[in-house]
Amino acid sequence: MGRRKTSKYFATDKQKPEDGGEKEELPAKRKAKKDDGKSVRSSPLKKFHKADDDDDDFVPPSVKKNSVGATPSKKLKSGSGRAVAQKSVDIDDDEEEDVKKTESPLKSSGRGRGGRGASGAPAVGRGRGGGRGGFMNFGERKDPPHKGEKEVPEGAPDCLGGLTFVISGTLDSLEREEAEDLIKRHGGRVTGSVSKKTNYLLCDEDIAGAKSTKAKELGTPFLTEDGLFDMIRASKPMKALAQAESKKSVEKVAASLPKKSPQNIEAKSTSAPKAPIERMKTVASPAKRKGQNIQQSSLTWTEKYRPKTPNEIVGNQQLVKQLHTWLAHWNEKFLDTGTKRNGKKQNDASAEKAAILSGSPGMGKTTAAKLVCQMLGFQAIEVNASDSRGKADAKISKGIGGSNANSIKELVSNEALSANMDRSKHPKTVLIMDEVDGMSAGDRGGIADLIASIKISKIPIICICNDRYSQKLKSLVNYCSDLRFRKPRKQEIAKRLMQIANAEGLEVNEIALEELADRVNGDIRMAINQLQYMSLSLSVIKYDDIRQRLLSSAKDEDISPFTAVDKLFGFNGGKLRMDERIDLSMSDPDLVPLLIQENYINYRPSSAGRDEVKRLSLIARAAESISDGDIFNVQIRRNQQWQLSQSSSLASCIIPAALMHGQRETLEQVKDVSHGEPLRVLPKVRCHFCYFTLIVETLTDPIHVLPRTRQRLLVAAGSCAYLKVVRTQGKGPLELTVTDEAVKKVVEFMNAYSISQEDFDSIVELSKFQGHANPLEGIPPAVKSALTRAYNAQSKSRMVQAADLVPLPGMKKAPKKRIAAMLEPPDDGIGEENGDNLAENEEENSSDTEGPDAMIGEKLQSELQSLNSEGIEVQLELKGAGNSSAKRKPAGRGKGGSTSAEKKSGRGSGTAAKRKR
Numbered sequence: 001m002g003r004r005k006t007s008k009y010f011a012t013d014k015q016k017p018e019d020g021g022e023k024e025e026l027p028a029k030r031k032a033k034k035d036d037g038k039s040v041r042s043s044p045l046k047k048f049h050k051a052d053d054d055d056d057d058f059v060p061p062s063v064k065k066n067s068v069g070a071t072p073s074k075k076l077k078s079g080s081g082r083a084v085a086q087k088s089v090d091i092d093d094d095e096e097e098d099v100k101k102t103e104s105p106l107k108s109s110g111r112g113r114g115g116r117g118a119s120g121a122p123a124v125g126r127g128r129g130g131g132r133g134g135f136m137n138f139g140e141r142k143d144p145p146h147k148g149e150k151e152v153p154e155g156a157p158d159c160l161g162g163l164t165f166v167i168s169g170t171l172d173s174l175e176r177e178e179a180e181d182l183i184k185r186h187g188g189r190v191t192g193s194v195s196k197k198t199n200y201l202l203c204d205e206d207i208a209g210a211k212s213t214k215a216k217e218l219g220t221p222f223l224t225e226d227g228l229f230d231m232i233r234a235s236k237p238m239k240a241l242a243q244a245e246s247k248k249s250v251e252k253v254a255a256s257l258p259k260k261s262p263q264n265i266e267a268k269s270t271s272a273p274k275a276p277i278e279r280m281k282t283v284a285s286p287a288k289r290k291g292q293n294i295q296q297s298s299l300t301w302t303e304k305y306r307p308k309t310p311n312e313i314v315g316n317q318q319l320v321k322q323l324h325t326w327l328a329h330w331n332e333k334f335l336d337t338g339t340k341r342n343g344k345k346q347n348d349a350s351a352e353k354a355a356i357l358s359g360s361p362g363m364g365k366t367t368a369a370k371l372v373c374q375m376l377g378f379q380a381i382e383v384n385a386s387d388s389r390g391k392a393d394a395k396i397s398k399g400i401g402g403s404n405a406n407s408i409k410e411l412v413s414n415e416a417l418s419a420n421m422d423r424s425k426h427p428k429t430v431l432i433m434d435e436v437d438g439m440s441a442g443d444r445g446g447i448a449d450l451i452a453s454i455k456i457s458k459i460p461i462i463c464i465c466n467d468r469y470s471q472k473l474k475s476l477v478n479y480c481s482d483l484r485f486r487k488p489r490k491q492e493i494a495k496r497l498m499q500i501a502n503a504e505g506l507e508v509n510e511i512a513l514e515e516l517a518d519r520v521n522g523d524i525r526m527a528i529n530q531l532q533y534m535s536l537s538l539s540v541i542k543y544d545d546i547r548q549r550l551l552s553s554a555k556d557e558d559i560s561p562f563t564a565v566d567k568l569f570g571f572n573g574g575k576l577r578m579d580e581r582i583d584l585s586m587s588d589p590d591l592v593p594l595l596i597q598e599n600y601i602n603y604r605p606s607s608a609g610r611d612e613v614k615r616l617s618l619i620a621r622a623a624e625s626i627s628d629g630d631i632f633n634v635q636i637r638r639n640q641q642w643q644l645s646q647s648s649s650l651a652s653c654i655i656p657a658a659l660m661h662g663q664r665e666t667l668e669q670v671k672d673v674s675h676g677e678p679l680r681v682l683p684k685v686r687c688h689f690c691y692f693t694l695i696v697e698t699l700t701d702p703i704h705v706l707p708r709t710r711q712r713l714l715v716a717a718g719s720c721a722y723l724k725v726v727r728t729q730g731k732g733p734l735e736l737t738v739t740d741e742a743v744k745k746v747v748e749f750m751n752a753y754s755i756s757q758e759d760f761d762s763i764v765e766l767s768k769f770q771g772h773a774n775p776l777e778g779i780p781p782a783v784k785s786a787l788t789r790a791y792n793a794q795s796k797s798r799m800v801q802a803a804d805l806v807p808l809p810g811m812k813k814a815p816k817k818r819i820a821a822m823l824e825p826p827d828d829g830i831g832e833e834n835g836d837n838l839a840e841n842e843e844e845n846s847s848d849t850e851g852p853d854a855m856i857g858e859k860l861q862s863e864l865q866s867l868n869s870e871g872i873e874v875q876l877e878l879k880g881a882g883n884s885s886a887k888r889k890p891a892g893r894g895k896g897g898s899t900s901a902e903k904k905s906g907r908g909s910g911t912a913a914k915r916k917r
């Protein structure tokens with residue numbers, strides 16, 4: 001067993017596992033098992049879907065029919081499904097989360113779910129751990145220990161046909177998504193949780209999670225990655241055999257035929273028995289396809305295969321019935337004026353005189369509405385609500401020939417449509433208002449008018465929308481029967497697609513269709529369109545073709561900034577091509593940099609491994625790059641230098657993500673910080689790293705500290721030089737006997753990292769975390785005041801640099817007025833004078849950006865002192881020369897609002913306006 005030599009999990013095979021040790025094979029019968037560790041054998045029969053299984057999965061008849069060449073029994077004999085070391089690994093049960101149920105990459109963005117990204121190569125963009133947990137849980141799974149070290153076998157195309165796998169834990173060399181692809185490519189099915197239908201639990205370690213417990217309960221055999229590889233490899237000779245057989249049979253048929261036209265032979269050969277392994281569907285011959293009439297073939301498949309009866313609608317049958325009932329009783333409920341009761345109802349505002357069908361696009365809402373109308377003999381008048389803009393004139397007469405909205409009013413109130421008229425002569429009418437959520441806020445009371453129309457309407461109105469929760473529709477839904485369409489299950493969609501493929505004579509694998517169905521996020525229209533598109537170039541569609549197609553079509557998809565960041569920071573972020581990275585970062589050039597800035601600190605870079613120092617240096621480099629991005633950003637925003645956009649996204653997104661991509665470390669909230677403010681700290685991490693995190697947390701608040709300062713502080717905090725000196729080692733310079741030397745060292749250190757006195761106090765304050773003693777305890781007051789004096793004495797040489805004023809080659813300088821505006825005094829007058837002076841100084845300084853100016857430094861000095869004391873953010877630079885100005889936080893970078901960090905660091909006295917400066 002080669003794997004035992006290579007896998008770290010098998011290195012501990014001999015250790016007795018917690019639940020009873022190594023299992024050779026697992027019981028065939030689905031009875032509850034005791035954790036006695038006894039080896040049991042699995043029955044091959046159970047590996048096929050049973051009719052009485054839960055209906056979670058779509059089981060086409062072919063699955064049952066096909067005893068695929070690679071039967072489970074054979075596979076087991078050939079060494080698959082072998083023992084799995086029952087090693088106990090400390091992994092969350094979340095690890096067992098279903099990766100199958102992740103959102104489709106084609107889905108429109110912003111739902112907060114993890115990315116099954118479709119951008120990039122198979123393994124690319126589908127981040128590990130990017131399952132239902134979404135962005136925050138991203139990357140919680142470990143890397144495979146021998147990632148990419150094994151050759152992935154190529155087997156017969158359908159050698160895993162009819163088998164259902166569940167993947168658990170970390171595999172030896174494959175990412176889960178890669179394993180999933182491998183299985184599907186070979187005709188197997190992958191589901192998210194173990195059920196009676198599951199044939200194998202694919203795992204290389206028994207992490208005793210929910211899946212393995214369930215598998216043991218049901219007697220589902222465990223299969224290692226090597227077992228799977230063997231299984232696939234074993235199918236190769238069978239494939240050759242099967243192909244030979246199939247070839248023979250074709251030849252036989254051809255020989256037995258009188259020599260006729262080539263078309264005939266072709267037609268016959270297609271009807272020859274198929275190879276047992278090839279479980280492709282062929283119903284219509286190519287000849288049939290050719291024979292279809294021109295009119296039919298010119299139709300798009302979505303039109304051609306539009307359901308003809310309500311029963312043909314995929315999914316949501318219950319809602320279709322409800323709609324049918326509502327419409328069938330509409331007249332008697334709202335129109336029959338014979339009784340007093342009915343007359344009252346007509347004016348009842350709460351009556352559901354209209355129906356609203358909601359759900360994401362392409363699910364069949366319009367189709368359902370039309371079919372139900374047709375079934376009940378109603379004539380449907382379809383109006384796109386987003387076209388009928390604006391409020392109708394109160395006087396209907398004025399609307400004649402006027403706005404669309406008025407014509408709707410005319411329609412719904414038309415006497416000719418009322419019950420008094422002879423119904424046999426006037427067909428019943430329904431108004432279908434499509435895209436009611438498309439009425440924009442500027443539609444001058446469009447929705448209100450629609451409600452008014454509903455109230456007076458003498459015909460039923462069916463409203464259709466995508467976003468049921470749109471604010472605009474809040475009042476409308478009160479007047480409507482609320483029918484919310486849900487995404488049909490992928491198996492249902494796949495079944496429909498299979499019918500279409502069959503009718504079109506396409507050969508397509510059902511697993512491939514399920515993949516397509518899975519990826520379109522319930523959008524049947526899109527699935528059908530994709531299928532039609534592929535049929536133009538292929539007559540046999542395989543799993544890989546679908547993947548390929550979806551990957552390329554995903555490029556045109558609107559990707560949300562969250563997904564973009566998810567991908568950039570993901571494990572596979574490093575594998576993305578540069579153009580892909582640029583696309584991702586440009587998906588929202590405003591928000592992506594902010595998300596990068598917010599999150600880069602929360603990743604453990606895969607290139608750093610467990611090396612904390614390396615990690616910190618990467619953090620520092622990322623922060624440096626982000627602050628460079630700020631400089632570009634300022635040039636772009638203020639000076640309209642749009643040609644810098646790519647440089648900006650490179651600096652603020654691509655470089656930080658390239659440095660930091662890896663595993664996300666979720667931060668948790670703790671409330672027991674001495675200052676009473678909730679802070680997030682890394683769980684299970686203590687010692688100085690806590691402080692590091694706390695400091696980082698404070699410093700990552702963009703209002704508190706500007707990126708460049710933050711970066712330096714991060715380095716300081718991260719390397720713990722500061723804290724180590726002051727606290728951890730307990731022998732900081734301040735404890736040195738020679739006070740001057742100690743003070744000098746500390747001030748040098750502070751200067752080196754641009755740590756202001758407030759920052760110093762913040763760090764000291766923060767390091768009191770969780771009952772730790774004051775790090776400055778025991779340091780004599782005289783030393784402390786010597787430190788303050790020394791720090792202040794050196795402040796003359798400190799210069800300030802703002803992103804706004806950094807001259808870029810070939811760029812024009814920021815206008816003086818803007819700089820002055822930027823430095824306007826705080827609202828409450830505390831620093832009015834100071835602010836003005838500073839503004840003046842800045843003007844002067846900005847005109848002298850070409851070289852150092854000691855005078856300016858001196859002038860600024862006093863201003864900076866006072867600004868600092870008022871809590872105004874300035875960035876101090878030790879570089880004696882260069883441009884100088886107070887730096888303002890670039891607009892839009894802030895989290896907004898005042899933060900705990902400010903309070904903690906004693907800066908809470910300033911107003912929000914001041915802080916933003």
Ligand SMILES: Nc1ncnc2c1ncn2[C@@H]1O[C@H](COP(=O)(O)OP(=O)(O)OP(=O)(O)O)[C@@H](O)[C@H]1O
Nearest residue numbers: 302305306313314361362363364365366367524525
């Ligand atoms: N549930 C379904 N069953 C079968 N075919 C469907 C279904 N949903 C959509 N289709 C196919 O997609 C086409 C478009 O569907 P339809 O216009 O009804 O979707 P919709 O939900 O109204 O979309 P939108 O919200 O964009 O208007 C149909 O002609 C049909 O071919």
